[in-house]
Amino acid sequence: EVQLVESGGGLVQPGGSLRLSCAASGFTSSDYYMDWVRQAPGKGLEWISRSRNKGNSFSTEYAASVRGRFTISRDVSKNSLYLQMNSLKTEDTAVYYCARTPAGQNAFDFWGQGTLVTVSS
Amino acid sequence: DIQMTQSPSTLSASVGDRVTITCRASQTISRWLAWHQQKPGKGPKLLIYETSNLESGVPSRFSGSGSGTEFTLTISSLEPDDFAIYYCQQYNSYSLTFGQGTRLEIK
Numbered sequence: 001e002v003q004l005v006e007s008g009g010g011l012v013q014p015g016g017s018l019r020l021s022c023a024a025s026g027f028t029s030s031d032y033y034m035d036w037v038r039q040a041p042g043k044g045l046e047w048i049s050r051s052r053n054k055g056n057s058f059s060t061e062y063a064a065s066v067r068g069r070f071t072i073s074r075d076v077s078k079n080s081l082y083l084q085m086n087s088l089k090t091e092d093t094a095v096y097y098c099a100r101t102p103a104g105q106n107a108f109d110f111w112g113q114g115t116l117v118t119v120s121s
Numbered sequence: 122d123i124q125m126t127q128s129p130s131t132l133s134a135s136v137g138d139r140v141t142i143t144c145r146a147s148q149t150i151s152r153w154l155a156w157h158q159q160k161p162g163k164g165p166k167l168l169i170y171e172t173s174n175l176e177s178g179v180p181s182r183f184s185g186s187g188s189g190t191e192f193t194l195t196i197s198s199l200e201p202d203d204f205a206i207y208y209c210q211q212y213n214s215y216s217l218t219f220g221q222g223t224r225l226e227i228k
Contacts, residue, residue, distance in 0.1 A: 111164035
């Protein structure tokens with residue numbers, strides 16, 4: 001059974017840092033593109049970052065809103081995806097989802113349940 | 122970035138109704154469009170990819186069409202489980218972007 005389980009969310013002050021994790025099971029995540037998407041409370045979905053698959057050297061993409069502050073990475077041995085978030089702002093408050101994307105299909109085909117990040121003083 | 126605009130924002134309908142949600146892109150995205158369904162407190166679920174391809178396990182009452190800048194999601198006969206929020210999403214170019222969502226409510 002395919003599963004994506006996010007963790008690492010919590011309350012952090014503006015300017016602080018947090019590292020999110022996404023543990024994949026039921027498939028080999030290095031064969032897939034993996035993405036982070038967030039959803040501010042009561043709002044819509046915002047894509048923020050992508051790590052392409054092993055065949056594409058795990059190259060990355062970022063949304064302008066997080067470029068230079070957030071870093072996506074993987075640990076292939078742990079079948080996991082990470083998001084290092086620095087210089088956090090109040091507008092980064094959201095539920096953060098990881099999502100799987102088949103390289104040929106390019107649409108998110110499986111999503112986790114999300115982890116809540118609250119940036120507040 | 123490509124802007125995605127859905128209409129309507131809210132749709133009230135009854136079980137058994139046929140409903141259509143429209144998604145417009147600010148520039149052409151060919152057929153690189155997906156539809157996702159989200160229920161309260163849950164991660165989204167992929168329904169349709171590449172405009173009209175039904176994801177495995179998704180009921181056939183869901184269908185998608187369109188190309189270029191205008192796309193539709195149709196549910197042929199609403200079931201109680203279909204009341205949720207629906208998002209279109211383009212993956213033609215970065216940044217990947219979503220519509221603002223359509224809330225499908227029980228009338």
